[in-house]
Amino acid sequence: MDQKELRLIESKCIQEEPPECTAACPIHIDVRTFIANVARGKWEEAWKILRKTMPFPGILGRICDAPCKEYCKRKGAGQAIEIGMLEQACVKTQAPKQRIIPLPKKEKCIAIAVSKLSGLTAAWDLSRKGYEVTIFEAGGELGENLLSMPDEMLPHDLVREELGILFSLGVEAVLNSSVDDEKFLSDLLNRFDALYVGPDDGGLSSNFLERENVFSGGFSHYKAKSPVWQAAEGRWAATSIDRYLQKVSQTAGREKDGPFPTRLYTNIDNVAFATAVKPLDDESGYTPQEAMQEAGRCLHCECLECVKACSYLEKFGSYPRKYSREIYNNSSIVMGPRQANKLVNSCSLCGLCEAICPENFAMQTLCLEARRDMVQKGKMPVSAHEFALLDMQFSNSDRFAMAQHETGHESSAYVFFPGCQLCASSPDKVKNVYAHLRETLSGGVGLMLGCCNAPAFWAGEEELFEKQFSIFSGKWADLGRPQIILACSTCYKIFKENLNKANIVSLWSILDETGLPRDCTVIKSDVPLALHDPCTTRYESALQNNVRNLLQKIDQPFLELTAKREYAECCGYGGLMQNANPDLAKTVIKRLAGKSSADYVTYCAVCRDNLAGAEKRTVHILDLIFNKDGESVPAARKRPGWSQRQENRLRLKHDLLSDLWAKDETNRKDNDGIVLNISSEVWQILEDRRILVTDLEEVIRHAETSGQKFFNPDTRHFKTSLKLYNTTFWLEYTTSDNGFTIYNAYSHRMVVSGKEK
Amino acid sequence: MKNNYASPEDLRWKCYKCNIFLSVGPATLIYMGNKIKAQLPVCPQCGFVFISEELALGKMAEVEQILEDK
Numbered sequence: 001m002d003q004k005e006l007r008l009i010e011s012k013c014i015q016e017e018p019p020e021c022t023a024a025c026p027i028h029i030d031v032r033t034f035i036a037n038v039a040r041g042k043w044e045e046a047w048k049i050l051r052k053t054m055p056f057p058g059i060l061g062r063i064c065d066a067p068c069k070e071y072c073k074r075k076g077a078g079q080a081i082e083i084g085m086l087e088q089a090c091v092k093t094q095a096p097k098q099r100i101i102p103l104p105k106k107e108k109c110i111a112i113a114v115s116k117l118s119g120l121t122a123a124w125d126l127s128r129k130g131y132e133v134t135i136f137e138a139g140g141e142l143g144e145n146l147l148s149m150p151d152e153m154l155p156h157d158l159v160r161e162e163l164g165i166l167f168s169l170g171v172e173a174v175l176n177s178s179v180d181d182e183k184f185l186s187d188l189l190n191r192f193d194a195l196y197v198g199p200d201d202g203g204l205s206s207n208f209l210e211r212e213n214v215f216s217g218g219f220s221h222y223k224a225k226s227p228v229w230q231a232a233e234g235r236w237a238a239t240s241i242d243r244y245l246q247k248v249s250q251t252a253g254r255e256k257d258g259p260f261p262t263r264l265y266t267n268i269d270n271v272a273f274a275t276a277v278k279p280l281d282d283e284s285g286y287t288p289q290e291a292m293q294e295a296g297r298c299l300h301c302e303c304l305e306c307v308k309a310c311s312y313l314e315k316f317g318s319y320p321r322k323y324s325r326e327i328y329n330n331s332s333i334v335m336g337p338r339q340a341n342k343l344v345n346s347c348s349l350c351g352l353c354e355a356i357c358p359e360n361f362a363m364q365t366l367c368l369e370a371r372r373d374m375v376q377k378g379k380m381p382v383s384a385h386e387f388a389l390l391d392m393q394f395s396n397s398d399r400f401a402m403a404q405h406e407t408g409h410e411s412s413a414y415v416f417f418p419g420c421q422l423c424a425s426s427p428d429k430v431k432n433v434y435a436h437l438r439e440t441l442s443g444g445v446g447l448m449l450g451c452c453n454a455p456a457f458w459a460g461e462e463e464l465f466e467k468q469f470s471i472f473s474g475k476w477a478d479l480g481r482p483q484i485i486l487a488c489s490t491c492y493k494i495f496k497e498n499l500n501k502a503n504i505v506s507l508w509s510i511l512d513e514t515g516l517p518r519d520c521t522v523i524k525s526d527v528p529l530a531l532h533d534p535c536t537t538r539y540e541s542a543l544q545n546n547v548r549n550l551l552q553k554i555d556q557p558f559l560e561l562t563a564k565r566e567y568a569e570c571c572g573y574g575g576l577m578q579n580a581n582p583d584l585a586k587t588v589i590k591r592l593a594g595k596s597s598a599d600y601v602t603y604c605a606v607c608r609d610n611l612a613g614a615e616k617r618t619v620h621i622l623d624l625i626f627n628k629d630g631e632s633v634p635a636a637r638k639r640p641g642w643s644q645r646q647e648n649r650l651r652l653k654h655d656l657l658s659d660l661w662a663k664d665e666t667n668r669k670d671n672d673g674i675v676l677n678i679s680s681e682v683w684q685i686l687e688d689r690r691i692l693v694t695d696l697e698e699v700i701r702h703a704e705t706s707g708q709k710f711f712n713p714d715t716r717h718f719k720t721s722l723k724l725y726n727t728t729f730w731l732e733y734t735t736s737d738n739g740f741t742i743y744n745a746y747s748h749r750m751v752v753s754g755k756e757k
Numbered sequence: 758m759k760n761n762y763a764s765p766e767d768l769r770w771k772c773y774k775c776n777i778f779l780s781v782g783p784a785t786l787i788y789m790g791n792k793i794k795a796q797l798p799v800c801p802q803c804g805f806v807f808i809s810e811e812l813a814l815g816k817m818a819e820v821e822q823i824l825e826d827k
Contacts, residue, residue, distance in 0.1 A: 338826045381825035710770040710807055719770065721808065730808060748813040749821050750788040754804035
């Protein structure tokens with residue numbers, strides 16, 4: 001990603017776009033921050049916000065006609081915020097002290113022959129920029145038309161006081177001038193470098209107005225009467241004059257000088273209806289209390305649609321625009337810590353943000369690209385994905401992977417690929433489904449066990465993915481490229497992206513079309529189950545429909561979650577979030593589990609197990625359809641742990657080979673009859689620390705054959721360690737006739753060496 | 758002593774092979790090409806290094822993370 005691409009990506013996130021009020025304001029006052037300060041009674045802060053952008057805030061704050069109000073999003077849930085009245089309430093409070101420090105004097109002088117708010121604003125801006133400014137006033141006092149307003153609305157003392165600021169900045173006023181006389185104005189051009197006139201006063205020739213050092217303003221219609229539009233006009237004139245005198249472009253970067261349509265999206269679906277606060281006394285407007293109450297209705301417009309929907313985006317405390325910058329910086333670092341590694345590796349790559357975002361910002365694309373970049377540069381933290389990649393390696397090894405034609409067939413019209421995690425979670429269901437498919441489909445239904453290599457894809461390991469996927473494709477080609485029946489939506493997604501779509505079909509579509517097993521003893525629940533769509537089915541509406549049809553066919557009542565179909569939420573497994581950021585994955589699954597109080601039904605084995613692991617009663621749809629094992633309450637089934645998940649796969653392959661193909665191949669490593677006694681507390685430790693029983697067996701085997709261990713005479717426990725893969729495992733245990741009792745296990749990645757004597 | 762990560766409880770362990778109580782001695786920790794010297798509980802005879810749970814899951818995990826993000 002280069003700077004240009006970064007800007008393109010960044011610009012898709014609209015969180016930093018201005019709210020409607022600011023965009024609609026001709027001088028773009030930061031209304032949102034102003035109102036936030038009013039709501040908290042921080043009057044000085046509110047004053048300062050007005051002052052930042054507003055000329056003569058004491059004056060304009062009282063007479064601003066607030067064209068922004070028309071655009072206020074609050075209108076959609078009650079009434080627009082009374083922004084004008086809030087300005088009035090603010091400027092009636094004591095103004096905080098200020099010191100105006102103008103820029104260094106410039107050797108240019110400017111004449112202003114408009115004494116309306118526009119001319120005064122131009123004088124306000126230009127004098128601060130260091131220009132010598134002289135205002136030519138037709139009347140006998142500066143600001144005559146402001147002074148013609150009623151004193152109750154705009155106290156005359158205040159007008160004089162605020163205009164006095166101009167004098168303190170060195171502005172001169174020449175009263176009783178013939179500002180409508182072209183001859184008089186032409187003379188001014190001999191003495192001044194630029195002149196600002198208001199043609200709405202009429203009478204000036206176009207020849208005069210077209211001179212390059214004459215700047216004119218003036219609106220027709222209502223804008224001419226609008227104080228804030230007048231101020232805006234003066235501001236633009238000041239900018240033009242400044243640029244003219246600085247000899248820079250008049251137009252560059254001024255697209256947003258006046259009101260513009262903002263791209264900011266603010267969802268008001270769940271905003272409670274509320275009408276505007278009515279002041280007790282209409283004449284004098286809001287009291288400070290009333291203003292605070294009214295300001296409290298402000299929605300503080302912002303987008304954050306994706307952040308509201310995603311615990312990951314929320315967790316890192318910001319929003320995609322900022323994240324894309326952090327990720328870009330992370331990949332550009334040559335020396336020093338890469339602080340965004342965790343950000344890059346924690347995304348579940350589920351794509352919910354893209355589905356929700358009004359501009360389709362895709363955090364998953366950004367994170368996946370960043371991971372690939374890190375892998376290529378050798379900068380990917382090993383610990384982020386290693387456990388999952390080792391599990392993938394296990395699934396693709398001879399211990400689990402296999403490819404067979406159906407017994408008695410030389411070819412296959414179909415091949416069932418249940419996916420590694422369904423086999424890890426429910427090996428018996430895999431057997432049931434395979435039996436059913438053989439019974440219903442003709443032409444031979446082969447079987448392939450293995451992993452679709454999603455972990456490598458998610459980890460950004462492109463080379464590994466290509467290599468492993470081509471091994472899979474080779475085995476599939478050897479079977480004659482039969483249509484692949486997929487029970488896992490992650491496999492479906494991976495295969496769809498890497499094989500011709502005609503080569504794959506989901507199990508749910510097959511079951512929906514060919515019917516349910518004849519001897520199907522459906523365990524259904526009378527109360528509705530809440531249907532959770534796996535995030536990998538996000539845009540697979542046909543597949544989602546198949547599942548709904550199946551639930552109807554078995555008469556299982558179900559209800560839809562709000563996070564359904566296109567808006568499905570991840571269970572924390574996607575993108576290897578669970579590996580890179582286990583704590584976040586816990587938050588994510590809890591959030592998903594809390595979507596409904598009903599028991600869940602889903603059609604992804606990992607979603608099922610993760611929900612079950614978060615104490616959420618959940619069934620896999622296969623638990624309902626194929627219930628040959630007689631489980632009476634499938635929703636109460638516990639999540640099998642990491643070790644059990646490998647054991648289930650080992651046993652499944654072994655059973656299938658011996659039952660269906662009469663092959664008695666052992667696919668397990670010899671464990672020398674090592675028996676481990678593990679309490680439930682220690683099991684939990686092993687789960688949390690992702691330590692497999694097979695690893696423990698190796699550590700013990702090594703300790704017991706080498707004698708390399710420690711002994712504690714107080715507890716009579718042994719402790720030993722062994723480095724496997726990139727990890728050193730430690731184990732505390734005792735020995736007895738009944739095997740080995742495990743007390744504790746932990747691991748580290750640093751390699752330790754002591755001095756040999 | 759700086760970089761000393763041996764606690765009194767650690768020194769209650771004996772090297773099984775050498776049948777000697779552990780004592781504090783120099784050891785080297787290596788990760789991603791970085792070498793860190795530390796004082797750890799080791800067997801004074803064969804040099805077998807003992808890593809406690811506290812050290813593995815605390816300081817070591819922290820340093821591993823820092824080095825991985827470098």
